[in-house]
Amino acid sequence: MKNYDAIIIGTGAAGGIIAGVFAEAGKNVLLLERGPALSFSDVGRDHLRNQRLSVYGHNAGPELDGNPRVFVDPLGKVQTVRPHQPNYHNNAACVGGGTRVYGAQAWRFLPLDFRMASTYGVPEGSSLSDWPIAYDDLEPFYERAEWELGVAGDGSALEDKLPRQRGYPLPAVNSSPQTVALRRGAAQLGWSTNPVPLLINTKPYGGREACIGCKYCVGFACPTDAKNGSHNTMIPRALATGLCTLQTGAIVKSIETDTHGTVTGVSYIVQAPHGTELKKATAKIVVVSAGAIESARLLLNSRSSHHPNGLGNENDQVGRNLQGHLYPRAYGLMREKVFTGIGPGVTIATTQFNHGNPDLIGGGMLADDFIKPPIDFWYDSLPPDLPRWGLANKQFMRDNYTRVLHVRGPVQDIPSPKARVTIHHDVLDCWAIPVARLSGTTHPETVRAAEFMQRRGEEWLRASGCEKVWSYSPGLVLSGGQHQAGTCRMGNDPKTSVTDKWGRVHSHENLFVIDGSLHVTNGGFNPVLTIMALAFRSADYLVQNRL
Amino acid sequence: MKLTDEQQKTLRAAVDRIIPSDNYPSAWQAGVGDYLAKQFEKDLSPFFDTYCAGLASLEAESLKQFDQSFSSLSDEQKDAILNQVEVGDFFTTWTVSPQNFFKLLTNTTAEGFYSEPEQGGNREGVSWSMIGFDSI
Secondary structure, three states, X not given: OOEEEEEEEOOOOOHHHHHHHHHHOOOOEEEEOOOOOOOHHHHOOOOOEOOOOEOOOOOOOXXXXXXXXXXXXXXXXXXXXXXOOOOOOOOOOOOOHHHHXXXXXXXXXXXXXXXXXXXXXXXXXXXXOOOOOOHHHHHHHHHHHHHHHHOEOOOOOOOOOOOOOOOOOEOOOOOOHHHHHHHHHHHHHOOXXXXXXXXXXXXXXXXXXXXXXXXXXXXXXXOOOOEOOHHHOHHHHHHHOOOEEEEOOOEEEEEEEOOOOOEEEEEEEEEEOOEEEEEEEEEEEEEEOOOHHHHHHHXXXXXXXXXXXXXXXXXXXOOOOOEOOEOOEEEEEOOOOOOOOOOOOOOEEEOOOOOOOOOOOOOEOEEOOOOOOHHHHHHHOOOOOOOOOOHHHHHHHHHHOOOEEEXXXXXXXXXXXXXXXXXXXXXEOOOOOEEEEEEOOOOHHHHHHHHHHHHHHHHHHHHOOOOEEEEEOOOOOOOOHHHOEOOOOEOXXXXXXXXOOOOEEOOOOOEEEOOHHHOOOOOOOOOHHHHHHHHHHHHHHHHHHOO | OOOOHHHHHHHHHHHHHHOOOOOOXXXXXXXXXXXXXXXXXXXXXXXXXXXXHHHHHHHHHHHXXXXXOXXXXXXXXXXXXXXXXXXXXXXXXXXXXXHHHHHXXXXXXXXXXXXXXXXXXXXXXXXXXXXXOXXX
């Protein structure tokens, strides 16, 4: 059995970066990924089976059969759900994780996003808390993520809110007619706007081509490999050192401990010529980067006599505070065509309402949207007073697909300790491992903020010249999904957090969680750049101090 | 899994009221029938019985109210019945929820018509030409 410097579980936004940093520092790494490496054609262009609209399946895993979860709705009804179904809270399972098929919005969190409790106080029933680190601690690593992976944006746009040492390596995406309309509308309202930062090559970068403006960023793979994820940046760099072993199709069954309760390595299942094989590997440190739901599940499933409630779970904190984002969304009908058909589609945002809203905790960002495949538009974007069928429906699609302006955005989730991942011991996956059970909802304060943002969306569209405006807001639900975070949050107090400020599990010297699970709060922004920055920061620390 | 000829006739008539023809083809003309036939063997196989029962009830509703097959009704008569089914207002005994059946019928028709041509219900990308979406 080979002994590694580090075993990293998961190849997503965090795991791939950590592997790259470790391997380039000369460390031996075993990088485990439950899914396969997927080519552009493996991911395909199926409009009904993708990570954005998954009516009948997914294009980036996990397999629909053998990977159930249990979902408990707000009324207590318990359902077993499959990966493409509502309430599964899926993220892709393949090399690169969610970054293989994401839209790639590359936002930094604002300084206040790290100080939510001291800024707003803690509402009853919430576990709202400050981060143990500040924006300034993360700033150099945001910059590093922006430059090492490649982000396109306007570095001067948010200078007053987001102090930065260095601009972006790539120019922002081009404007389109919808950008012009929305910028004019915002100006009329006195709102500031900025281009949406994206992990997309607006020019060739990192040895890869520029974006060709196709319409398939969210939920699909990029035809020119111009969308920057861990799969085409840090993982290839890790592999190029010869020091990183990437094992795909590897399901980690448990994190192993010795008779003293010390973490020694992992046991994992791989496909073998005749069925499956259980393998073990040992390492100086184990890093769990499987995403907020699966990372919590793995810690909770790693039970032993020393750790009867799972690893790091002495204070019943693992799996709590599951959060993502509620997405209010608004639509408006323009007299003129605003659709050019040139992707990505998302161009302009306002951060006017992320903070400082009267009588609200936090707020959120609003932006226009990625180009929607027509069937996605049909499901998502039609006015509530339009018949769902008949000539009126068909002719609305005919006349207005290119005239509808969309704005939407993530609302800062006010965490609830009752929104959580536990283990459902009676339901097993196809490797006989008990599955994740998801229950609870976000805090009602999040819903209030979402409704406020929904109104701001409508206001923006009216000011931008829309004749008719309609909107939706999600209500009191569990948030998680592709923005899942919070289940092993970092903190100084082991009673209310799972790890220290580097991601080290409080009760273990050599066990780390580094992914969205660490987020104390999830910002009013797409969280991936923060996950990446935390990964660079912790990986550097580990190389310097622990490996 | 295949529908009977009678069910197939009812399906065609219903689908063509969900997305009727105008200057652009109807759902059936664009291939939604082929799309559904393919899907009954795959993703829609768990719903095949709902389809059969719903189509039979739609036909029974038509016979009861207009003394004619659904497929031979006028467009106005078809729409009148579909409007009732959509809101769960009916005169015969349904063995499946009319609202659920109607939602399934509507959603799967749109899925075929508006998704990519390879799925079978958007022949030569006709719905995409109609709305102004082209795919590169």
